[in-house]
Amino acid sequence: xxxxxxxxxxxxxxxxxxxxxxxxxxxxxxxxxxxxxxxxxxxxxxxxxxxxxxxxxxxxxxxxxxxxxxxxxxxxxxxxxxxxxxxxxxxxxxxxxxxxxxxxxxxxxxxxxxxxxxxxxxxxxxxxxxxxxxxxxxxxxxxxxxxxxxxxxxxxxxxxxxxxxxxxxxxxxxxxxxxxxxxxxxxxxxxxxxxxxxxxxxxxxxxxxxxxxxxxxxxxxxxxxxxxxxxxxxxxxxxxxxxxxxxxxxxxxxxxxxxxxxxxxxxxxxxxxxxxxxxxxxxxxxxxxxxxxxxxxxxxxxxxxxxxxxxxxxxxxxxxxxxxxxxxxxxxxxxxxxxxxxxxxxxxxxxxxxxxxxxxxxxxxxxxxxxxxx
Amino acid sequence: xxxxxxxxxxxxxxxxxxxxxxxxxxxxxxxxxxxxxxxxxxxxxxxxxxxxxxxxxxxxxxxxxxxxxxxxxxxxxxxxxxxxxxxxxxxxxxxxxxxxxxxxxxxxxxxxxxxxxxxxxxxxxxxxxxxxxxxxxxxxxxxxxxxxxxxxxxxxxxxxxxxxxxxxxxxxxxxxxxxxxxxxxxxx
Numbered sequence: 385x386x387x388x389x390x391x392x393x394x395x396x397x398x399x400x401x402x403x404x405x406x407x408x409x410x411x412x413x414x415x416x417x418x419x420x421x422x423x424x425x426x427x428x429x430x431x432x433x434x435x436x437x438x439x440x441x442x443x444x445x446x447x448x449x450x451x452x453x454x455x456x457x458x459x460x461x462x463x464x465x466x467x468x469x470x471x472x473x474x475x476x477x478x479x480x481x482x483x484x485x486x487x488x489x490x491x492x493x494x495x496x497x498x499x500x501x502x503x504x505x506x507x508x509x510x511x512x513x514x515x516x517x518x519x520x521x522x523x524x525x526x527x528x529x530x531x532x533x534x535x536x537x538x539x540x541x542x543x544x545x546x547x548x549x550x551x552x553x554x555x556x557x558x559x560x561x562x563x564x565x566x567x568x569x570x571x572x573x574x575x576x577x578x579x580x581x582x583x584x585x586x587x588x589x590x591x592x593x594x595x596x597x598x599x600x601x602x603x604x605x606x607x608x609x610x611x612x613x614x615x616x617x618x619x620x621x622x623x624x625x626x627x628x629x630x631x632x633x634x635x636x637x638x639x640x641x642x643x644x645x646x647x648x649x650x651x652x653x654x655x656x657x658x659x660x661x662x663x664x665x666x667x668x669x670x671x672x673x674x675x676x677x678x679x680x681x682x683x684x685x686x687x688x689x690x691x692x693x694x695x696x697x698x699x700x701x702x703x704x705x706x707x708x709x710x711x712x713x714x715x716x717x718x719x720x721x722x723x724x725x726x727x728x729x730x731x732x733x734x735x736x737x738x739x740x741x742x743x744x745x746x747x748x749x750x751x752x753x754x755x756x757x758x
Numbered sequence: 759x760x761x762x763x764x765x766x767x768x769x770x771x772x773x774x775x776x777x778x779x780x781x782x783x784x785x786x787x788x789x790x791x792x793x794x795x796x797x798x799x800x801x802x803x804x805x806x807x808x809x810x811x812x813x814x815x816x817x818x819x820x821x822x823x824x825x826x827x828x829x830x831x832x833x834x835x836x837x838x839x840x841x842x843x844x845x846x847x848x849x850x851x852x853x854x855x856x857x858x859x860x861x862x863x864x865x866x867x868x869x870x871x872x873x874x875x876x877x878x879x880x881x882x883x884x885x886x887x888x889x890x891x892x893x894x895x896x897x898x899x900x901x902x903x904x905x906x907x908x909x910x911x912x913x914x915x916x917x918x919x920x921x922x923x924x925x926x927x928x929x930x931x932x933x934x935x936x937x938x939x940x941x942x943x944x945x946x
Contacts, residue, residue, distance in 0.1 A: 433922055433923050434922070434923030434924060434925075437923045437924075439932060439933075441933065442932060442933055602896070604845050604846050604868055605845070605895055605896045605897065606896050606897045607846065607847055607848060607895065607896075607897030608897075609848075618868070619868075620868070625871065687816065688816070689815050689816025689817060690815040690816065690817045690821075690875075691816075691817060692817060692818075692819070692849075692864065694848075701848065703848060703849050703864070705849060705851055705862075705864070707853070716851070716853060716854070718849065718851040720848060720849040720864075724900065724901075724904075725897050725900070725901075727900070728896070728897050728899065728900035728901075729896075729897075732896070757923065
Protein backbone atom coordinates (compact mmCIF):
# COMPACT_ATOMS: atom_id res chain seq x y z
CA UNK A 385 0.00 0.00 0.00
CA UNK A 386 2.99 2.27 -0.37
CA UNK A 387 2.61 5.32 -2.46
CA UNK A 388 5.72 6.84 -3.81
CA UNK A 389 5.76 10.48 -4.57
CA UNK A 390 7.22 10.98 -7.95
CA UNK A 391 10.01 13.52 -7.91
CA UNK A 392 9.42 16.36 -10.23
CA UNK A 393 11.94 16.17 -13.02
CA UNK A 394 12.19 19.94 -13.11
CA UNK A 395 13.14 20.12 -9.44
CA UNK A 396 16.47 21.88 -9.16
CA UNK A 397 18.92 22.18 -6.32
CA UNK A 398 21.20 25.09 -5.89
CA UNK A 399 23.96 26.02 -3.44
CA UNK A 400 22.91 28.12 -0.51
CA UNK A 401 24.58 29.65 2.51
CA UNK A 402 24.15 28.82 6.16
CA UNK A 403 25.81 30.10 9.30
CA UNK A 404 27.67 27.74 11.57
CA UNK A 405 28.17 29.57 14.82
CA UNK A 406 28.98 32.01 16.33
CA UNK A 407 27.47 29.94 19.15
CA UNK A 408 28.07 26.44 17.86
CA UNK A 409 29.47 23.77 20.18
CA UNK A 410 31.94 22.55 17.56
CA UNK A 411 33.60 25.92 17.14
CA UNK A 412 34.79 25.87 20.77
CA UNK A 413 34.32 29.57 21.14
CA UNK A 414 32.84 32.45 19.26
CA UNK A 415 33.61 31.75 15.64
CA UNK A 416 31.21 32.16 12.77
CA UNK A 417 31.67 30.02 9.69
CA UNK A 418 29.73 31.00 6.61
CA UNK A 419 29.17 27.74 4.76
CA UNK A 420 28.19 27.54 1.12
CA UNK A 421 26.62 24.13 0.71
CA UNK A 422 25.03 22.10 -2.03
CA UNK A 423 22.82 19.58 -0.30
CA UNK A 424 25.14 18.47 2.44
CA UNK A 425 28.34 18.89 0.48
CA UNK A 426 30.47 21.87 1.47
CA UNK A 427 31.43 24.15 -1.39
CA UNK A 428 33.11 26.89 0.58
CA UNK A 429 33.94 27.77 4.17
CA UNK A 430 34.43 31.40 5.00
CA UNK A 431 35.39 32.20 8.58
CA UNK A 432 34.01 35.41 10.01
CA UNK A 433 36.29 36.51 12.82
CA UNK A 434 36.51 39.23 15.40
CA UNK A 435 33.80 38.43 17.92
CA UNK A 436 36.29 38.51 20.77
CA UNK A 437 39.08 40.56 19.26
CA UNK A 438 40.71 42.64 21.99
CA UNK A 439 43.51 44.10 19.91
CA UNK A 440 46.21 42.78 22.19
CA UNK A 441 48.85 43.98 19.73
CA UNK A 442 47.69 47.58 20.13
CA UNK A 443 47.48 47.22 23.90
CA UNK A 444 51.08 45.99 23.92
CA UNK A 445 52.19 49.27 22.38
CA UNK A 446 51.18 51.16 25.53
CA UNK A 447 52.27 48.52 28.09
CA UNK A 448 55.60 47.77 29.66
CA UNK A 449 57.29 44.48 28.90
CA UNK A 450 56.33 43.01 32.27
CA UNK A 451 52.69 43.86 31.63
CA UNK A 452 52.70 42.34 28.15
CA UNK A 453 53.43 38.91 29.60
CA UNK A 454 50.10 39.00 31.39
CA UNK A 455 48.20 39.74 28.21
CA UNK A 456 49.60 36.72 26.40
CA UNK A 457 47.86 34.04 28.40
CA UNK A 458 44.58 35.52 27.27
CA UNK A 459 45.44 34.49 23.73
CA UNK A 460 45.82 30.74 23.67
CA UNK A 461 44.66 30.15 27.22
CA UNK A 462 45.32 26.42 27.01
CA UNK A 463 49.04 26.95 26.48
CA UNK A 464 49.18 30.00 28.73
CA UNK A 465 52.57 29.21 30.19
CA UNK A 466 54.18 28.69 26.79
CA UNK A 467 52.83 32.03 25.59
CA UNK A 468 54.30 33.75 28.66
CA UNK A 469 57.58 32.04 27.98
CA UNK A 470 57.62 33.25 24.38
CA UNK A 471 57.47 36.92 25.37
CA UNK A 472 59.99 36.44 28.18
CA UNK A 473 62.40 34.69 25.82
CA UNK A 474 62.13 37.53 23.30
CA UNK A 475 62.79 40.17 25.94
CA UNK A 476 65.69 38.16 27.35
CA UNK A 477 67.12 37.68 23.87
CA UNK A 478 66.99 41.42 23.27
CA UNK A 479 68.60 42.20 26.63
CA UNK A 480 71.10 39.36 26.13
CA UNK A 481 70.35 38.09 29.61
CA UNK A 482 71.96 34.87 30.74
CA UNK A 483 69.18 32.76 32.25
CA UNK A 484 70.01 30.25 35.01
CA UNK A 485 69.67 26.57 34.19
CA UNK A 486 67.14 26.13 36.93
CA UNK A 487 64.77 28.53 35.22
CA UNK A 488 65.22 26.85 31.85
CA UNK A 489 64.44 23.42 33.23
CA UNK A 490 61.41 24.52 35.25
CA UNK A 491 60.04 26.43 32.27
CA UNK A 492 60.42 23.35 30.09
CA UNK A 493 58.73 21.08 32.62
CA UNK A 494 55.77 23.38 33.12
CA UNK A 495 55.57 24.01 29.38
CA UNK A 496 55.34 20.30 28.65
CA UNK A 497 52.80 19.78 31.43
CA UNK A 498 50.78 22.60 29.86
CA UNK A 499 50.94 20.76 26.55
CA UNK A 500 49.67 17.57 28.19
CA UNK A 501 46.89 19.51 29.88
CA UNK A 502 45.93 21.14 26.58
CA UNK A 503 45.95 17.83 24.70
CA UNK A 504 43.84 16.23 27.46
CA UNK A 505 41.21 18.89 27.02
CA UNK A 506 41.43 18.57 23.25
CA UNK A 507 41.01 14.79 23.47
CA UNK A 508 37.91 15.11 25.63
CA UNK A 509 36.35 17.71 23.37
CA UNK A 510 37.32 15.84 20.23
CA UNK A 511 35.40 12.79 21.41
CA UNK A 512 32.45 14.93 22.36
CA UNK A 513 32.39 16.63 18.96
CA UNK A 514 32.06 13.31 17.15
CA UNK A 515 29.45 12.06 19.61
CA UNK A 516 31.31 10.29 22.42
CA UNK A 517 30.50 12.25 25.54
CA UNK A 518 32.41 9.95 27.91
CA UNK A 519 35.83 11.12 26.75
CA UNK A 520 35.09 14.58 28.05
CA UNK A 521 34.99 13.35 31.65
CA UNK A 522 38.07 11.16 31.27
CA UNK A 523 40.08 13.99 29.77
CA UNK A 524 39.02 16.48 32.42
CA UNK A 525 39.72 14.04 35.24
CA UNK A 526 43.42 13.84 34.32
CA UNK A 527 43.64 17.51 33.53
CA UNK A 528 42.36 18.26 37.01
CA UNK A 529 45.48 16.74 38.54
CA UNK A 530 47.66 19.03 36.45
CA UNK A 531 45.60 22.07 37.31
CA UNK A 532 46.10 21.30 41.00
CA UNK A 533 49.86 21.11 40.47
CA UNK A 534 49.82 24.45 38.63
CA UNK A 535 47.68 26.01 41.30
CA UNK A 536 50.10 25.04 44.03
CA UNK A 537 53.20 26.33 42.26
CA UNK A 538 51.96 29.16 40.04
CA UNK A 539 48.97 30.35 42.06
CA UNK A 540 46.57 29.96 39.17
CA UNK A 541 45.05 27.03 37.37
CA UNK A 542 44.70 28.31 33.84
CA UNK A 543 46.21 31.74 33.24
CA UNK A 544 49.39 31.11 35.13
CA UNK A 545 51.55 34.21 34.66
CA UNK A 546 54.42 32.26 36.15
CA UNK A 547 57.14 33.61 33.85
CA UNK A 548 58.62 37.06 34.11
CA UNK A 549 61.40 38.56 31.99
CA UNK A 550 64.52 37.23 33.68
CA UNK A 551 63.10 34.06 35.17
CA UNK A 552 60.16 32.94 37.22
CA UNK A 553 57.81 34.81 39.52
CA UNK A 554 58.77 32.59 42.49
CA UNK A 555 60.44 29.25 43.10
CA UNK A 556 58.61 25.95 42.72
CA UNK A 557 56.54 24.62 45.59
CA UNK A 558 58.27 21.93 47.72
CA UNK A 559 55.55 19.45 46.73
CA UNK A 560 56.01 20.11 43.02
CA UNK A 561 58.48 17.33 42.16
CA UNK A 562 56.62 14.68 44.13
CA UNK A 563 53.26 15.54 42.65
CA UNK A 564 54.56 15.66 39.10
CA UNK A 565 56.11 12.20 39.53
CA UNK A 566 52.82 10.92 40.88
CA UNK A 567 51.08 12.39 37.87
CA UNK A 568 53.51 10.72 35.45
CA UNK A 569 52.84 7.33 37.00
CA UNK A 570 49.12 7.95 36.96
CA UNK A 571 49.01 9.24 33.41
CA UNK A 572 51.07 6.39 31.98
CA UNK A 573 48.22 4.04 32.82
CA UNK A 574 45.66 6.43 31.37
CA UNK A 575 46.94 6.97 27.82
CA UNK A 576 46.37 3.29 26.92
CA UNK A 577 42.89 3.79 28.33
CA UNK A 578 42.39 6.70 25.94
CA UNK A 579 43.38 4.41 23.09
CA UNK A 580 41.02 1.66 24.16
CA UNK A 581 38.17 4.07 24.65
CA UNK A 582 38.39 6.20 21.53
CA UNK A 583 41.33 5.50 19.21
CA UNK A 584 40.33 1.88 18.63
CA UNK A 585 36.64 2.64 18.37
CA UNK A 586 35.41 1.58 14.94
CA UNK A 587 32.79 4.31 14.64
CA UNK A 588 35.35 6.92 15.57
CA UNK A 589 37.83 5.61 13.01
CA UNK A 590 35.19 5.59 10.29
CA UNK A 591 34.36 9.19 11.06
CA UNK A 592 37.96 10.38 10.96
CA UNK A 593 39.95 8.26 8.51
CA UNK A 594 40.33 9.84 5.10
CA UNK A 595 38.52 13.00 6.18
CA UNK A 596 39.93 16.48 5.64
CA UNK A 597 43.17 15.48 3.94
CA UNK A 598 45.93 18.08 3.83
CA UNK A 599 49.01 17.31 1.75
CA UNK A 600 52.50 18.25 2.85
CA UNK A 601 52.93 20.88 0.11
CA UNK A 602 49.65 22.53 1.04
CA UNK A 603 50.49 22.36 4.73
CA UNK A 604 53.67 24.34 4.13
CA UNK A 605 52.01 26.77 1.74
CA UNK A 606 49.23 27.47 4.23
CA UNK A 607 51.78 28.04 6.99
CA UNK A 608 50.26 25.26 9.06
CA UNK A 609 52.29 24.22 12.09
CA UNK A 610 52.13 22.05 15.17
CA UNK A 611 50.40 18.66 15.24
CA UNK A 612 48.33 19.61 12.19
CA UNK A 613 51.45 20.08 10.09
CA UNK A 614 53.21 17.02 11.50
CA UNK A 615 50.24 14.80 10.64
CA UNK A 616 50.85 15.76 7.00
CA UNK A 617 54.45 14.66 7.16
CA UNK A 618 55.74 18.20 7.52
CA UNK A 619 58.53 18.24 10.06
CA UNK A 620 57.97 21.55 11.82
CA UNK A 621 58.67 21.10 15.51
CA UNK A 622 60.19 24.35 16.79
CA UNK A 623 61.54 22.43 19.79
CA UNK A 624 63.71 20.46 17.38
CA UNK A 625 64.71 23.10 14.85
CA UNK A 626 65.06 26.15 17.06
CA UNK A 627 65.49 24.72 20.56
CA UNK A 628 64.75 27.11 23.38
CA UNK A 629 64.91 26.75 27.18
CA UNK A 630 66.04 23.19 27.99
CA UNK A 631 64.94 21.47 24.79
CA UNK A 632 68.51 21.22 23.57
CA UNK A 633 69.39 18.83 26.39
CA UNK A 634 66.43 16.47 26.35
CA UNK A 635 65.76 13.54 24.11
CA UNK A 636 62.39 13.19 22.42
CA UNK A 637 60.98 12.19 19.07
CA UNK A 638 59.16 14.45 16.71
CA UNK A 639 55.91 12.61 15.97
CA UNK A 640 55.28 12.46 12.24
CA UNK A 641 52.48 10.92 10.19
CA UNK A 642 52.10 11.02 6.46
CA UNK A 643 48.37 10.41 5.96
CA UNK A 644 47.38 14.03 6.60
CA UNK A 645 43.81 13.14 7.52
CA UNK A 646 41.81 13.76 10.66
CA UNK A 647 42.80 10.45 12.21
CA UNK A 648 46.50 11.16 11.63
CA UNK A 649 46.17 14.49 13.45
CA UNK A 650 44.44 12.66 16.27
CA UNK A 651 47.25 10.11 16.49
CA UNK A 652 49.97 12.74 16.47
CA UNK A 653 48.48 14.42 19.54
CA UNK A 654 48.01 11.15 21.41
CA UNK A 655 51.62 10.22 20.66
CA UNK A 656 52.77 13.67 21.76
CA UNK A 657 51.34 12.96 25.19
CA UNK A 658 53.90 10.15 25.52
CA UNK A 659 56.72 12.36 24.23
CA UNK A 660 55.85 15.20 26.62
CA UNK A 661 55.74 12.77 29.53
CA UNK A 662 59.14 11.48 28.45
CA UNK A 663 60.59 15.01 28.42
CA UNK A 664 59.22 15.76 31.89
CA UNK A 665 60.51 12.43 33.16
CA UNK A 666 64.04 13.26 32.06
CA UNK A 667 64.06 16.64 33.72
CA UNK A 668 62.05 16.23 36.90
CA UNK A 669 64.85 14.56 38.88
CA UNK A 670 67.50 16.87 37.52
CA UNK A 671 66.28 20.36 38.35
CA UNK A 672 69.55 22.24 38.92
CA UNK A 673 70.03 24.28 42.04
CA UNK A 674 70.38 28.02 41.68
CA UNK A 675 68.56 31.27 41.33
CA UNK A 676 65.02 31.24 40.01
CA UNK A 677 65.29 34.74 38.67
CA UNK A 678 67.86 37.17 37.33
CA UNK A 679 67.53 40.72 38.49
CA UNK A 680 66.31 43.07 35.80
CA UNK A 681 65.66 46.77 35.93
CA UNK A 682 62.26 47.73 37.28
CA UNK A 683 61.64 49.49 33.97
CA UNK A 684 62.84 47.30 31.14
CA UNK A 685 64.05 49.17 28.07
CA UNK A 686 64.96 47.05 25.09
CA UNK A 687 67.74 48.21 22.78
CA UNK A 688 66.79 49.61 19.40
CA UNK A 689 66.15 46.87 16.89
CA UNK A 690 63.97 43.96 15.90
CA UNK A 691 63.67 40.72 17.79
CA UNK A 692 61.94 37.52 16.82
CA UNK A 693 61.46 34.40 18.88
CA UNK A 694 59.38 31.35 18.13
CA UNK A 695 58.18 28.63 20.47
CA UNK A 696 56.07 25.52 20.05
CA UNK A 697 52.75 25.84 21.82
CA UNK A 698 50.24 23.01 21.99
CA UNK A 699 48.78 24.33 18.73
CA UNK A 700 51.93 25.04 16.78
CA UNK A 701 54.42 27.75 16.15
CA UNK A 702 53.91 30.96 18.11
CA UNK A 703 56.11 33.83 16.99
CA UNK A 704 56.74 37.02 18.91
CA UNK A 705 58.06 39.88 16.80
CA UNK A 706 59.11 42.95 18.76
CA UNK A 707 60.18 46.16 17.08
CA UNK A 708 61.80 48.40 19.64
CA UNK A 709 62.91 51.99 19.37
CA UNK A 710 64.73 51.88 22.68
CA UNK A 711 61.87 52.98 24.92
CA UNK A 712 60.04 51.12 27.67
CA UNK A 713 57.22 50.10 25.31
CA UNK A 714 57.51 48.18 22.08
CA UNK A 715 56.99 50.28 18.97
CA UNK A 716 55.12 47.38 17.45
CA UNK A 717 54.55 43.87 18.69
CA UNK A 718 53.18 41.16 16.47
CA UNK A 719 52.03 37.74 17.58
CA UNK A 720 52.22 35.14 14.87
CA UNK A 721 49.57 32.88 16.31
CA UNK A 722 49.40 29.23 15.25
CA UNK A 723 45.62 29.10 15.24
CA UNK A 724 45.28 31.91 12.71
CA UNK A 725 47.49 30.21 10.14
CA UNK A 726 45.95 26.80 10.79
CA UNK A 727 42.50 28.26 10.27
CA UNK A 728 43.55 29.58 6.87
CA UNK A 729 43.78 25.98 5.67
CA UNK A 730 40.26 25.10 6.82
CA UNK A 731 38.53 26.00 3.57
CA UNK A 732 41.00 23.93 1.59
CA UNK A 733 40.53 20.90 3.85
CA UNK A 734 36.76 21.02 4.15
CA UNK A 735 35.67 21.61 0.55
CA UNK A 736 33.97 18.52 -0.82
CA UNK A 737 33.22 16.91 2.53
CA UNK A 738 29.99 16.90 4.52
CA UNK A 739 28.98 19.17 7.36
CA UNK A 740 29.46 16.34 9.86
CA UNK A 741 33.02 15.93 8.62
CA UNK A 742 33.64 19.63 9.08
CA UNK A 743 32.98 19.15 12.79
CA UNK A 744 35.63 16.42 12.91
CA UNK A 745 38.09 18.56 10.95
CA UNK A 746 37.52 21.52 13.24
CA UNK A 747 38.08 19.30 16.25
CA UNK A 748 41.49 18.14 15.08
CA UNK A 749 42.55 21.62 14.02
CA UNK A 750 42.22 22.29 17.76
CA UNK A 751 41.34 25.95 17.36
CA UNK A 752 41.31 28.23 20.34
CA UNK A 753 39.42 31.30 19.26
CA UNK A 754 41.14 33.95 21.44
CA UNK A 755 44.35 32.82 19.78
CA UNK A 756 42.90 33.71 16.38
CA UNK A 757 41.15 36.90 17.55
CA UNK A 758 44.14 38.27 19.38
CA UNK B 759 71.68 26.08 4.74
CA UNK B 760 73.12 29.36 3.53
CA UNK B 761 74.58 31.99 5.79
CA UNK B 762 73.20 35.51 5.73
CA UNK B 763 76.22 36.68 3.75
CA UNK B 764 75.74 33.99 1.10
CA UNK B 765 72.07 34.83 0.84
CA UNK B 766 72.93 38.49 0.47
CA UNK B 767 75.40 37.82 -2.32
CA UNK B 768 72.97 35.59 -4.18
CA UNK B 769 69.95 37.86 -3.88
CA UNK B 770 72.07 40.89 -4.70
CA UNK B 771 73.09 39.23 -7.95
CA UNK B 772 69.43 39.10 -9.06
CA UNK B 773 69.30 42.86 -9.03
CA UNK B 774 72.48 43.88 -10.83
CA UNK B 775 73.40 47.48 -11.17
CA UNK B 776 73.26 48.60 -14.79
CA UNK B 777 76.15 50.97 -14.13
CA UNK B 778 78.60 48.43 -12.77
CA UNK B 779 81.36 50.97 -12.46
CA UNK B 780 79.51 52.87 -9.76
CA UNK B 781 81.18 52.38 -6.42
CA UNK B 782 78.79 51.07 -3.78
CA UNK B 783 78.82 53.48 -0.92
CA UNK B 784 76.43 53.27 1.97
CA UNK B 785 74.09 56.21 1.80
CA UNK B 786 71.51 55.66 4.45
CA UNK B 787 69.36 58.19 6.18
CA UNK B 788 70.14 56.87 9.63
CA UNK B 789 73.82 57.35 10.50
CA UNK B 790 73.64 54.98 13.51
CA UNK B 791 72.53 52.01 11.48
CA UNK B 792 75.12 52.69 8.81
CA UNK B 793 77.98 52.44 11.26
CA UNK B 794 76.94 49.01 12.45
CA UNK B 795 76.31 47.53 9.07
CA UNK B 796 79.10 48.92 6.97
CA UNK B 797 81.40 46.00 7.65
CA UNK B 798 78.93 43.22 6.84
CA UNK B 799 76.57 44.56 4.27
CA UNK B 800 79.01 45.26 1.42
CA UNK B 801 77.86 42.96 -1.33
CA UNK B 802 80.47 41.23 -3.40
CA UNK B 803 79.07 42.68 -6.59
CA UNK B 804 77.35 46.00 -6.95
CA UNK B 805 73.60 45.80 -6.70
CA UNK B 806 71.08 48.32 -7.82
CA UNK B 807 70.42 50.23 -4.64
CA UNK B 808 67.36 51.92 -5.95
CA UNK B 809 65.62 48.53 -6.09
CA UNK B 810 66.99 46.64 -3.15
CA UNK B 811 68.68 47.46 0.10
CA UNK B 812 70.13 45.29 2.83
CA UNK B 813 69.77 46.60 6.36
CA UNK B 814 70.76 45.37 9.77
CA UNK B 815 68.13 45.55 12.48
CA UNK B 816 70.11 43.77 15.16
CA UNK B 817 68.17 40.56 14.52
CA UNK B 818 69.51 37.18 13.47
CA UNK B 819 67.86 37.45 10.05
CA UNK B 820 69.06 39.12 6.90
CA UNK B 821 66.82 42.12 6.23
CA UNK B 822 65.96 43.25 2.72
CA UNK B 823 64.01 46.35 1.85
CA UNK B 824 62.63 46.18 -1.67
CA UNK B 825 60.83 48.73 -3.79
CA UNK B 826 57.09 47.96 -4.05
CA UNK B 827 57.13 47.49 -7.81
CA UNK B 828 59.75 44.74 -7.53
CA UNK B 829 58.21 42.96 -4.54
CA UNK B 830 56.35 40.29 -6.47
CA UNK B 831 59.32 39.50 -8.69
CA UNK B 832 61.66 39.16 -5.71
CA UNK B 833 59.19 37.02 -3.76
CA UNK B 834 58.59 34.71 -6.70
CA UNK B 835 62.31 34.26 -7.14
CA UNK B 836 62.91 33.63 -3.44
CA UNK B 837 60.25 30.93 -3.53
CA UNK B 838 61.23 29.20 -6.75
CA UNK B 839 65.03 29.46 -6.72
CA UNK B 840 66.48 26.11 -5.71
CA UNK B 841 69.21 27.57 -3.55
CA UNK B 842 66.93 29.82 -1.54
CA UNK B 843 63.64 27.85 -1.71
CA UNK B 844 61.73 29.93 0.83
CA UNK B 845 58.55 27.88 0.89
CA UNK B 846 57.26 28.83 4.33
CA UNK B 847 55.91 32.32 5.04
CA UNK B 848 55.76 32.17 8.80
CA UNK B 849 54.93 35.73 9.68
CA UNK B 850 53.39 38.62 7.81
CA UNK B 851 53.26 41.87 9.73
CA UNK B 852 51.69 45.18 8.90
CA UNK B 853 53.76 48.15 10.01
CA UNK B 854 53.31 51.84 10.55
CA UNK B 855 56.77 53.37 10.63
CA UNK B 856 55.45 56.94 10.71
CA UNK B 857 55.14 58.31 8.11
CA UNK B 858 55.73 55.21 6.03
CA UNK B 859 53.39 52.26 5.93
CA UNK B 860 54.63 48.84 5.04
CA UNK B 861 54.63 45.10 5.35
CA UNK B 862 57.26 42.76 6.81
CA UNK B 863 57.49 39.21 5.50
CA UNK B 864 59.33 36.52 7.48
CA UNK B 865 60.32 33.64 5.25
CA UNK B 866 61.88 30.31 6.05
CA UNK B 867 62.96 27.40 3.91
CA UNK B 868 61.77 24.02 5.15
CA UNK B 869 64.34 22.38 2.88
CA UNK B 870 67.43 24.44 3.66
CA UNK B 871 66.33 25.81 7.04
CA UNK B 872 67.50 29.36 6.54
CA UNK B 873 65.38 32.41 7.11
CA UNK B 874 65.09 35.93 5.75
CA UNK B 875 63.07 39.08 6.29
CA UNK B 876 61.70 41.12 3.40
CA UNK B 877 60.32 44.61 3.95
CA UNK B 878 58.38 46.84 1.68
CA UNK B 879 57.48 50.46 2.40
CA UNK B 880 55.45 53.25 0.93
CA UNK B 881 54.97 56.82 2.03
CA UNK B 882 51.50 57.01 0.49
CA UNK B 883 49.18 56.96 3.50
CA UNK B 884 46.02 57.71 1.55
CA UNK B 885 46.12 54.81 -0.83
CA UNK B 886 48.94 52.41 0.03
CA UNK B 887 49.04 49.28 -2.09
CA UNK B 888 51.40 46.40 -2.75
CA UNK B 889 51.22 43.29 -4.86
CA UNK B 890 49.62 40.34 -3.13
CA UNK B 891 51.75 37.23 -2.62
CA UNK B 892 48.80 34.94 -1.89
CA UNK B 893 49.45 32.80 -4.98
CA UNK B 894 53.03 32.17 -3.84
CA UNK B 895 52.13 31.34 -0.23
CA UNK B 896 48.46 30.55 0.31
CA UNK B 897 48.55 31.58 3.96
CA UNK B 898 49.11 35.18 2.84
CA UNK B 899 45.47 35.38 1.82
CA UNK B 900 44.41 35.53 5.47
CA UNK B 901 47.35 37.52 6.74
CA UNK B 902 46.96 40.17 4.06
CA UNK B 903 43.32 40.56 4.97
CA UNK B 904 44.37 41.17 8.56
CA UNK B 905 46.86 43.82 7.45
CA UNK B 906 44.20 45.45 5.26
CA UNK B 907 41.83 45.45 8.20
CA UNK B 908 44.17 47.13 10.68
CA UNK B 909 46.42 49.24 8.46
CA UNK B 910 44.34 49.92 5.37
CA UNK B 911 47.05 48.61 3.07
CA UNK B 912 45.57 47.28 -0.15
CA UNK B 913 46.93 44.23 -1.93
CA UNK B 914 46.62 44.06 -5.71
CA UNK B 915 45.23 40.82 -7.15
CA UNK B 916 44.03 39.60 -3.78
CA UNK B 917 41.00 37.31 -4.32
CA UNK B 918 38.90 38.46 -1.37
CA UNK B 919 40.17 41.67 0.12
CA UNK B 920 37.69 42.77 2.76
CA UNK B 921 37.59 43.35 6.50
CA UNK B 922 38.42 40.23 8.47
CA UNK B 923 38.02 41.12 12.14
CA UNK B 924 36.22 44.45 12.10
CA UNK B 925 32.81 45.20 10.67
CA UNK B 926 32.51 46.46 7.11
CA UNK B 927 31.45 49.95 8.21
CA UNK B 928 34.31 50.52 10.66
CA UNK B 929 35.99 53.87 10.14
CA UNK B 930 39.74 54.13 10.16
CA UNK B 931 42.48 51.58 10.69
CA UNK B 932 43.11 50.92 14.39
CA UNK B 933 46.71 49.76 14.36
CA UNK B 934 47.96 52.86 12.59
CA UNK B 935 49.78 55.17 14.93
CA UNK B 936 47.58 58.17 14.10
CA UNK B 937 44.32 56.33 14.81
CA UNK B 938 42.13 58.25 17.23
CA UNK B 939 40.30 55.85 19.50
CA UNK B 940 37.31 57.67 20.93
CA UNK B 941 35.36 54.54 21.79
CA UNK B 942 37.79 53.13 24.32
CA UNK B 943 37.27 54.55 27.80
CA UNK B 944 40.34 52.93 29.33
CA UNK B 945 43.12 54.88 27.63
CA UNK B 946 46.25 55.07 29.72
